[in-house]
Amino acid sequence: MDEPKVTGTKPRTCCPRKSLLILGFLFASAAIALVAMAVTQNKPLPKNIKYGIVLDAGSSHTNLYVYEWPAEKENDTGVVHQVEVCTVQGSGISGYSKDPDEAGLSLQNCIKRAQEMVPEQQHRDTPVYLGATAGMRLLSLQNRSVADRVLSAVENMLRSSPFDFQGARVISGQEEGAYGWITINYLLGNFKQTGWLDFLPHLQSSSGTSGALDLGGASTQITFVPDHEPIESQENSLHFRLYGKSYNVYTHSFLCYGKDQALRLKLAGDLQSTQNGSLLDPCFHPGYFRVMNTSDLYTSPCTANGEQQLPFRRLHLQGNGDYQVCRKAIQKIFNTSHCPYSSCSFNGIFLPPLQGKFGAFSAFYFVMNFLNLTTEKSPVPLNRVTSTVQRFCSRPWNEVKAEFPNIKEKYLSEYCFSGAYILSLLENGYGFTAEKWQNIQFLGKIGSSDAGWTLGYMLNLTNMIPAEKPPTRPLSHASYVGLMVFCSLVLVAVLLLGCFIFHKPKCLQKGLI
Ligand SMILES: Nc1ncnc2c1ncn2[C@@H]1O[C@H](COP(=O)(O)OP(=O)(O)O)[C@@H](O)[C@H]1O
Numbered sequence: 001m002d003e004p005k006v007t008g009t010k011p012r013t014c015c016p017r018k019s020l021l022i023l024g025f026l027f028a029s030a031a032i033a034l035v036a037m038a039v040t041q042n043k044p045l046p047k048n049i050k051y052g053i054v055l056d057a058g059s060s061h062t063n064l065y066v067y068e069w070p071a072e073k074e075n076d077t078g079v080v081h082q083v084e085v086c087t088v089q090g091s092g093i094s095g096y097s098k099d100p101d102e103a104g105l106s107l108q109n110c111i112k113r114a115q116e117m118v119p120e121q122q123h124r125d126t127p128v129y130l131g132a133t134a135g136m137r138l139l140s141l142q143n144r145s146v147a148d149r150v151l152s153a154v155e156n157m158l159r160s161s162p163f164d165f166q167g168a169r170v171i172s173g174q175e176e177g178a179y180g181w182i183t184i185n186y187l188l189g190n191f192k193q194t195g196w197l198d199f200l201p202h203l204q205s206s207s208g209t210s211g212a213l214d215l216g217g218a219s220t221q222i223t224f225v226p227d228h229e230p231i232e233s234q235e236n237s238l239h240f241r242l243y244g245k246s247y248n249v250y251t252h253s254f255l256c257y258g259k260d261q262a263l264r265l266k267l268a269g270d271l272q273s274t275q276n277g278s279l280l281d282p283c284f285h286p287g288y289f290r291v292m293n294t295s296d297l298y299t300s301p302c303t304a305n306g307e308q309q310l311p312f313r314r315l316h317l318q319g320n321g322d323y324q325v326c327r328k329a330i331q332k333i334f335n336t337s338h339c340p341y342s343s344c345s346f347n348g349i350f351l352p353p354l355q356g357k358f359g360a361f362s363a364f365y366f367v368m369n370f371l372n373l374t375t376e377k378s379p380v381p382l383n384r385v386t387s388t389v390q391r392f393c394s395r396p397w398n399e400v401k402a403e404f405p406n407i408k409e410k411y412l413s414e415y416c417f418s419g420a421y422i423l424s425l426l427e428n429g430y431g432f433t434a435e436k437w438q439n440i441q442f443l444g445k446i447g448s449s450d451a452g453w454t455l456g457y458m459l460n461l462t463n464m465i466p467a468e469k470p471p472t473r474p475l476s477h478a479s480y481v482g483l484m485v486f487c488s489l490v491l492v493a494v495l496l497l498g499c500f501i502f503h504k505p506k507c508l509q510k511g512l513i
C-alpha cells in the first residue's frame with residue numbers, strides 16, 4: 001500500500017522572525033537617530049554675553065558692580081547677575097569737596113578691574129553708569145557748585161575709560177527706594193509669572209512682591225506695595241507696569257536717617273545738655289572713649305540747624321553701654337508729635353500699614369550679620385535680637401576689640417549704636433511689632449548679586465524690564481523637542497504592539513515555536 005502522501009505545504013520556516021529582527025533594528029536605529037538629533041539640535045550655543053557696569057557712589061564709599069547676562073534672553077526676568085564688585089579705596093565721592101579731581105582719580109583702580117572682567121572687544125559696547133546717593137544729596141544742599149565739580153570730575157574719569165559712558169548723576173531718594181525694590185524682586189523671581197498661578201491669580205498674594213528696606217550712612221529707604229490702601233501723599237506714590245502687571249508702590253527716603261547721620265543727630269541733640277563737652281554715651285561700650293571737634297558735628301546740613309555757640313570746641317565722648325538708655329536717646333531724633341495723614345512713620349511722613357514680607361539690606365544686613373542674627377533659616381524673633389544687642393552693648397570695649405582685631409575700629413565701635421538704631425527705626429519708626437518682625441529677612445546677597453539699588457537702576461536704564469509680558473510659547477524649545485521625540489516613540493511602540501497582537505506571526509503562535 002502506498003503510504004499516504006503528506007499533502008499540503010511544507011511547515012513554514014520562521015520567516016517573521018527575520019522580519020521582526022529587521023523591524024526591531026529599524027526601530028532601534030530610528031529611536032537612536034531621534035534622540036541624537038534632539039540632543040545635537042539642543043546643544044547650548046556658544047554664549048553671547050553682554051555686560052553692564054554701575055557705580056554706587058554712596059555717602060561712605062563707592063562700589064563698582066559688573067553685571068552680565070545672555071544677550072538673547074535680555075528681557076527674561078532673573079537672568080542678569082553680578083560677576084564683580086570692586087570697592088573704591090578711600091571715602092565716598094562727597095568726601096572730596098576740598099579736592100574734586102581726586103574723586104575722579106579714586107575710581108581708577110576699580111575701572112581697571114572692570115577692564116579685566118569684561119572682554120576687550122566688548123568694552124565699547126558695555127554701558128557704565130554712576131549714581132550718587134545721600135552723601136551727594138547733602139553736599140548739593142550745602143554747596144551746589146562744589147557738588148557739580150565733584151560730579152564732573154567722576155564724569156571725566158568715566159568718559160576716559162574704554163566703556164560706553166551713560167551718565168553720572170545724583171539719584172533721588174525715591175529712585176533709590178524704587179530701584180532697590182525692583183532689584184530684590186527681580187532677583188527673588190517675584191516678577192516671574194509662569195506656571196499655573198497665571199491662570200489662578202487669586203492664589204497669589206495681592207502683589208506677590210517683597211518690600212525693600214535699605215539703610216545707608218546718610219539716608220534710609222522703605223518701599224513696599226500696600227494692601228489696597230490709597231497712597232495718601234503723591235510724593236510717596238509710584239506706579240510701575242512690569243511684565244504685564246501693575247504695581248502701586250509706596251516709597252520714602254529719609255535723608256539724614258542713615259546710620260552715620262543719625263548718630264550725628266543724636267550727638268548734636270545730646271550736646272545741648274552738656275556744659276563742658278564731656279558726654280557719657282549709653283550707645284558706646286563701657287571703656288570706649290572718642291574725642292571729636294564739635295564743628296565736625298555741625299558740617300552736615302542734617303545738624304546745621306542745631307548749630308549754636310558752644311562754650312567748648314571738643315566733644316569728649318565716653319561709653320557706658322546702657323542699651324535701654326541708648327534706645328531712649330535715639331527715640332528723641334524721631335519726631336512723632338504730628339501726622340497730617342491717617343498714619344505716619346515719623347517727622348509727619350505718611351506710612352500705610354506694613355504689608356507682606358520685607359528684604360532688609362545694606363547696613364541693615366551688615367550690622368545684623370555682625371551680631372550673628374542672620375545665619376538661621378527663619379528670622380530671629382525680635383526679643384532675641386533685642387537681648388543680643390543689649391548684651392553686646394554692655395561688653396567692655398577692650399574685650400570687644402580683642403575679640404575682633406580685624407574689624408575696622410569705626411565699624412566695631414558703632415555696632416552697638418547701629419544695632420540699637422536699627423531696632424528703634426524698625427520698631428518705633430516704622431511700627432514693626434514682634435509679629436511683623438518675623439516678616440523681615442536680612443539679605444546680603446541674592447544668588448551672586450548684592451541686594452541694593454544698582455541692578456534695578458541698570459535694568460531700568462537699559463530697558464531690560466518690559467512693561468508687558470513678552471509673548472512666550474507654553475514650552476521651551478528643548479522641552480518641545482523632547483516631548484515630540486517621546487510621543488513619537490510611544491506612537492511607534494503602540495503601532496508595533498498593535499501589529500504584533502493582531503497579526504501575530506504563525507511561528508510565534510502556540511505550538512509552532
Ligand atoms: N562691614 C560693615 N559693617 C558695618 N557697616 C558697614 C559695613 N560696610 C559698610 N557699612 C556702612 O554701611 C553704610 C553704607 O552707606 P552708603 O551706601 O555709603 O551711604 P548712602 O546709601 O546713605 O549714600 C555706611 O554707614 C557704612 O559705614
Ligand SMILES: [Ca+2]
Nearest residue numbers: 058133216362
Ligand atoms: Ca547706599
